[in-house]
Amino acid sequence: MSTTTEHGAGPLELLVRQVRAEAAGINAYELVEPDGRPLPPFTAGAHIDVHVAPGLVRQYSLCNDPAERHRYVIAVLRDEGGRGGSRAVHERIRVRDRVAVSAPRNHFALAGGARKVVLLAGGIGVTPLKAMAHSLQAAGADFELHYCAKAPECAAFGDELSALGGHVHYHFDGGDPANGLDIAGMLARPAADTHLYYCGPGGFMKACGDASAHWPAGTVHCEHFKAPTAPASTAGSATAGYIAQIASTGLEVSVDAGQNLAEALQAAGVALETSCQSGLCGTCKVRYLSGEVDHQDYILDEAERQSFLTPCVSRACGELLVLDL
Ligand code: FES
Structure with missing residues (x-):
């Protein structure tokens, strides 16, 4: 899978122009710029983070034609057994609402060269x-x-x-x-x-x-679109603590056995944005400079894993992990 960020724009405040019952349990939401300006472009396979409610952010794929610049369309299946994101979308988001969304990101882009x-x-x-x-x-x-x-x-x-x-x-x-x-x-x-x-x-x-x-x-x-249920990692880091070092400052953050790396960094005051906290969205992706990593994400390919990790789910295998932060 290739990973690209579509552009450097910050959050967007979009207008819900249409909500359409697309199929049993599935609503499609058409989001536009309130003043009619073109939206940042996206490529097929991209998703956006949707701020459904305070503290509730979910990722949804853009499903309209990427050639369109006047709208983003997402489709949401109401999942009664889920964590509540899709229910909240169905119950809260109405036509003419304003919704904050991220710029499109793509971890599922079409590769070139296929016959x-x-x-x-x-x-x-x-x-x-x-x-x-x-x-x-x-x-x-x-x-x-x-x-x-x-x-x-x-x-x-x-x-x-x-x-x-x-x-x-x-x-x-x-x-x-x-x-x-x-x-x-x-x-x-x-x-x-x-x-x-x-x-x-x-x-x-x-x-x-x-x-x-x-x-x-x-x-x-x-x-x-949901993290598979997988057995917990048996890599050494799951049972042993380690040090995460911030390359730019030299700050050393001690991460206990079983502790979440993203949470440990945030608790130590390191600015790190997270969203899905499941290794699915790429929001927390960080470059590392040295150390061995137990990768637990679902988006990075092998080449990317040589340089990047997603600290919301991944962690060090050894005693020291140096992060390019
Ligand atoms: S927060 Fe989504 S991959 Fe880490």
């Missing part, structure tokens, strides 16, 4: 892939979007996706994945120069990850 692109969407995971589909269509690329959902009434953006014509394929399973798309069969034999992008709920992510594990390095890209 063919396969987009696999599970439920609300369609949002970043829909933006990709718009970009790929505009570029005249060879691509297919497979949209897996429980039933037609659960599938969002019917009108816009039908405009993409034969590129879009629906798979409805009636609530039983065994009746849906045969992901393992579909991904069994990767064609040359084909790239795969997928996004969806936990079971779907696992199925796609397992089925594409043998694909060539660098051809598989995914984005989690």
Whole structure:
């Protein structure tokens, strides 16, 4: 996955111009500049942080055509079993409200050079892939979007996706994945120069990850919208404390065994912004200059992990970690 920040702008105060019931439990929110100015550009796969309520910030993918400069569109599935962010969006955000959002950031960008692109969407995971589909269509690329959902009434953006014509394929399973798309069969034999992008709920992510594990390095890209439940790390740092040193000042912050690095830094007065606190959004990403890291994020690729870490979930494996702060 490549990681880019779209531009250097600060938070935006946008107007909710439209709220649209897109599918069962899914609302789409169209956000515009109140004075009609063009919005900062974004690329397919980008997301924004949405300040839903004081102290409640959530990340949502931009799902409209990245060529559009007059609006950002996000789609939110109301998740009654979630942490409350989607419920708050559905209950609080109304037409004509002002909402603070971050500039777009992209940890799920389209890689160049593919001969063919396969987009696999599970439920609300369609949002970043829909933006990709718009970009790929505009570029005249060879691509297919497979949209897996429980039933037609659960599938969002019917009108816009039908405009993409034969590129879009629906798979409805009636609530039983065994009746849906045969992901393992579909991904069994990767064609040359084909790239795969997928996004969806936990079971779907696992199925796609397992089925594409043998694909060539660098051809598989995914984005989690919720941190998977994974066993706790058994790396040495989980059971031993260490020192995080701030390179610019020499400040040494002692991080206890099991203590969260971001919290330890913030408690020591180090300015560090966090948002998702799950290794998903990249807000806290920091360069490190030396030390071994137990990476626990879901956004950095191997090359980035040589220089960066996300202290909201990652930590040192050794006794000293020097941060470029
Ligand atoms: S706060 Fe989101 S990755 Fe660390």
